[in-house]
Amino acid sequence: MRRPSLAALATLLLLTGCAPSPASESGRLVMTHDNRARAAILDAAPGLTGAPLLIVLHGGIGSAAFLRRRAGVTLAARGWAVAWPEALDDWSDGRRDADGLPFSAADDVGFLRALVDRLAAQGVVDRDRVFIAGPSIGGMMTLRMACEAPDLIAGAVVAIAALPEGLDCPGAPGAPALPMLFLHGTADRIAPPEGGRIGGDSVFVRDRGRVGAIADTVALFAARNGCDGHDETALPDRDPDDGSRAFRRDYRGCAAPLIHYVVEGGGHTWPGARALRIGAALVGATNRDFSATAAIEEFLTGLADD
Numbered sequence: 001m002r003r004p005s006l007a008a009l010a011t012l013l014l015l016t017g018c019a020p021s022p023a024s025e026s027g028r029l030v031m032t033h034d035n036r037a038r039a040a041i042l043d044a045a046p047g048l049t050g051a052p053l054l055i056v057l058h059g060g061i062g063s064a065a066f067l068r069r070r071a072g073v074t075l076a077a078r079g080w081a082v083a084w085p086e087a088l089d090d091w092s093d094g095r096r097d098a099d100g101l102p103f104s105a106a107d108d109v110g111f112l113r114a115l116v117d118r119l120a121a122q123g124v125v126d127r128d129r130v131f132i133a134g135p136s137i138g139g140m141m142t143l144r145m146a147c148e149a150p151d152l153i154a155g156a157v158v159a160i161a162a163l164p165e166g167l168d169c170p171g172a173p174g175a176p177a178l179p180m181l182f183l184h185g186t187a188d189r190i191a192p193p194e195g196g197r198i199g200g201d202s203v204f205v206r207d208r209g210r211v212g213a214i215a216d217t218v219a220l221f222a223a224r225n226g227c228d229g230h231d232e233t234a235l236p237d238r239d240p241d242d243g244s245r246a247f248r249r250d251y252r253g254c255a256a257p258l259i260h261y262v263v264e265g266g267g268h269t270w271p272g273a274r275a276l277r278i279g280a281a282l283v284g285a286t287n288r289d290f291s292a293t294a295a296i297e298e299f300l301t302g303l304a305d306d
Contacts, residue, residue: 132155243280
């Protein structure tokens with residue numbers, strides 16, 4: 001889906017005037033950050049105050065509106081605010097090209113901080129209950145926030161993504177513990193579980209950067225959380241024909257919860273979702289044994305209710 005141009009965002013900013021539009025109603029929020037027009041979709045009930053906030057970051061293909069339609073998030077109907085920010089061209093998630101240059105120079109960390117500041121100043125959200133989630137490149141930007149802005153968030157969800165090569169993420173000791181949920185497929189050709197070039201040698205023609213191994217990413221945050229191992233549970237194989245099996249790893253002895261869903265045979269896909277029309281040949285198998293959205297919402301509501 002085509003993303004709005006900067007000119008379109010600037011027009012929206014002019015239409016909304018200088019004062020921020022009411023954030024307690026669902027709609028499009030437009031703001032200026034770092035001299036650039038930035039936008040997000042907000043789902044929130046009228047009159048909402050002091051609510052937990054989930055920020056959902058879209059991937060490299062599609063947009064905030066595309067992900068919002070597909071993800072099936074129900075938290076706004078349960079008293080949450082859910083924000084769907086829009087990247088400019090690409091998230092500045094720490095990926096670098098072959099020349100060592102970042103794919104995006106946008107101040108996305110600052111933009112997301114400013115978005116939280118705006119909603120908190122309006123009384124819509126509780127600063128102590130801000131959570132962030134994203135799939136694919138949105139997951140990489142989520143990891144950057146967990147690395148560089150752990151003070152802003154109370155938990156993070158990373159799906160089909162790993163730490164980009166080039167992103168310096170503080171490890172233990174010294175880095176704060178942070179509740180984390182990871183989800184990945186072992187047959188992901190776009191964000192290869194063993195690390196390497198995004199898309200491998202065949203999916204993308206142009207350079208999209210490189211990622212580390214998902215095992216190393218999870219291990220870094222397990223160490224930050226002080227975990228001492230994990231227990232693994234096989235989820236019921238509700239669809240034997242989906243070409244995959246799902247397992248849940250619950251980490252033990254952690255200062256903050258850490259859960260890792262591993263989908264053996266799963267691709268760069270969202271478990272429980274309708275398969276993309278581009279097909280399994282490109283993105284891989286979609287697991288049907290559980291709903292990723294339901295699992296994530298259960299994790300987040302448990303944190304928000306503590």
